[in-house]
Amino acid sequence: MEDNGLPEEDNQEILQNLDESGQTEELVEMFEELPTPDVVEFLEDKPVQDIISYLSELDVEDQGRIFSDFAMDLQLQIARTFDPKKVANIFRHMYSDIRADLYQQLEKEEQIKLLPYLDKKTREDVIILSAYPPETAGGIMNTDFATIYEGMSVAQAMAKIRHDAPSKDMVIYIYVVDDAMVLKGFVTLKDLVLADPETKIDDLIDEFYVYAEVNEDRESVAKKVEKYDLAAIPVLNSLDQLVGIVGHNDAIEVIRAEQTEDMERLAGVIPSSEDEGYLETPSLKHFQRRVGWLVGLAAMGILSGMIISEYQGVLEKFLILAMYMPMMAATGGNTGTQAATVIIRAMSLGDVSNSDWLKVVLKELKISALLSICVAALTYLKIVYLSFQGLAPESFTIAFVGMTISLAIAIQVITSAVIGAGLPLIVKRSGGDPAVVASPAITTLVDITGLLIYFSVASWLLKVT
């Protein structure tokens, strides 16, 4: 027992060593013992034919368990290479949600070829689970749950679990149903173990369970799992029948996926609904996900051009203003993005709600007032000490020009922070997802307000139009 408690790197080493020294029997034994993801990591690098021959050495339950953890494209490759009878056998022992995903990826003809080899229960399970849209509770749930009936005693319930459970992955909650599979409540396996065998299930049952509806958005399901610290949440159809469960691991996957969507939206990238990696996604699809915002915002750039052409006179006289235009725009964009990100995140974590809008705006005013002092001071010093005096007419001191530009930048910082924080609030208030207020949109918007502020302040203080 000297090799217990191994971190995953060492597990890879064990497998590699057994493989290199040709100890196939011991290697296959390790496939049964080691955590599935480690076995999968080792196998995925091998040629498909090798994977298939390794799998064939395993008993069919282990085949199903390991196969379930392969990447989808590898599953497809193997399913197409293996003979249908063997595929059907693996199918029967796969996790039900992954099995349904694989089934959906098969071509129509491949599905039809496979179906006759499946037992009735597996076939029905696959077809039903494949029917739900992937963004719903139904689309992510599995059917690997254990049930008992009302009116049973603890001893009877335990007997039923012993009969049903070996095929289930993890048994934590035992769902109490009636003859029509209508969910009545649940007990935990621990409750059953601790209870007297004569106790009635009705006395142990927890009736106030949290559940998900089969058409419920998967994000809402994941939030329930998180809020109620559930190991799994039952999924009910419109007749209150138990049709599946969503486990904590599925909830984590959803949380990760939704976070990716949030980040992408914030950067002005349209999230993809498919679960493809960066390198696997074709360039054309990447292009489609980015081009909308990019071209849209570039088109809005026309406004900044118009503002500049409006103030052409000022610019011709004070070419120094052109020098600080990029810094002005960048600072505004940065301030707006910072504020928007902090607010969007606070809203998604539930720290800030719609009714807090005034508090948020006041807070951003305070924060940005402090920021504007720092940025304006820096700008002033920069202009005075690195003066491009030649760029301002003789009649104005560089100090005065510097003050003008610094004042404009200070105002820009404050308005940018308020716009950056305010936009997501407005979107949320009107029922939208605040994360759609992409950072590029804020950047472009504050570019425009920034130029207006810049040239208004300049033409007012420098008395030119």
Add this chain to the structure above:
Amino acid sequence: MEDNGLPEEDNQEILQNLDESGQTEELVEMFEELPTPDVVEFLEDKPVQDIISYLSELDVEDQGRIFSDFAMDLQLQIARTFDPKKVANIFRHMYSDIRADLYQQLEKEEQIKLLPYLDKKTREDVIILSAYPPETAGGIMNTDFATIYEGMSVAQAMAKIRHDAPSKDMVIYIYVVDDAMVLKGFVTLKDLVLADPETKIDDLIDEFYVYAEVNEDRESVAKKVEKYDLAAIPVLNSLDQLVGIVGHNDAIEVIRAEQTEDMERLAGVIPSSEDEGYLETPSLKHFQRRVGWLVGLAAMGILSGMIISEYQGVLEKFLILAMYMPMMAATGGNTGTQAATVIIRAMSLGDVSNSDWLKVVLKELKISALLSICVAALTYLKIVYLSFQGLAPESFTIAFVGMTISLAIAIQVITSAVIGAGLPLIVKRSGGDPAVVASPAITTLVDITGLLIYFSVASWLLKVT
């Protein structure tokens, strides 16, 4: 049983109705039945004195369970109002990790006042758990796990669990330890239930378990829970002794927190280590988290000023170039931010690794080539049809000027995408966290490269310097 399967809103209604009709006894009964977060949601809005008197009605286990779920500042308020003996009693029944967090929030004198009332086991547990840094496995673990010994039979193990477990929240894995608490492996409660009572634990034990080290970074712990689909992960000290477990719910919390950090970093906001809400955080602290990047990048803006002053001659002759400067900068910033976000996310999800850098760069070249065609075409049409002809000298056609500017923008889109995708890769390669490549940093960088491209192309094609 007509009220089973209630969603949380209805649970709030039940509590509200019982409260309004003064049915205190039934209300308190509901506190015992309903899911904890729903009870907490109802209670948190009440005055502290009311909360205390409600709590007093409950038995002490329920007190500990509900109290554990209160927000930290409410826990502190109650702990300071309640008498120390009662607080000690609640303490004994709180979740161990939350209890340690609360203990750390108490003033030194308050801690000293409380300690004598705690039983020896609770006292030691609190002091040990409080000792670990919050960013480590030790800082987030709890001690609510069940253990059995090697050499026991299943029947003996079940008897030990029946004896120990009632105080534990959820029992899924049972950890097998030796006399010195060194972890030997685990069995699941299901394994025990399914096994023959005479079976030896040694025959059921799973020795190749995944574990966390007590000083391991919490993000790495959460990733293990996610990768291996664990309901909980055991935490070992340097002597391989089992000192705690981290549950899937804690892992979700860590994933959320790390995600917030990533988003904030990407927006150029320094993540805060404390778990404070937006509104609770003082403005000064918000200011400190944002001022660094903002002023630093504004200081870098000096470079853009220098570039523009270098090309003063071009700008004076072609004031139209000033018109498209903001759009140029914005488009570059947007393209760079899009590319960086997609790559950072792909890296954090494990889709892209260091060795893929060439593939990523080639892919971004393809994507941005497509994007640049669209943006350049739009720019050209804009310039030609909304021509500010007056802004270019007579000797140049607006079409030629438009072509020049469009070409510059096309080059800018391509370089920005490559910079945006490349920077996180370089940071990762040199061992850093790619998310530190804040979007503001990329924006500022491509502003500078953009101006260089813009004026080089313009002065070359328009033959002015």
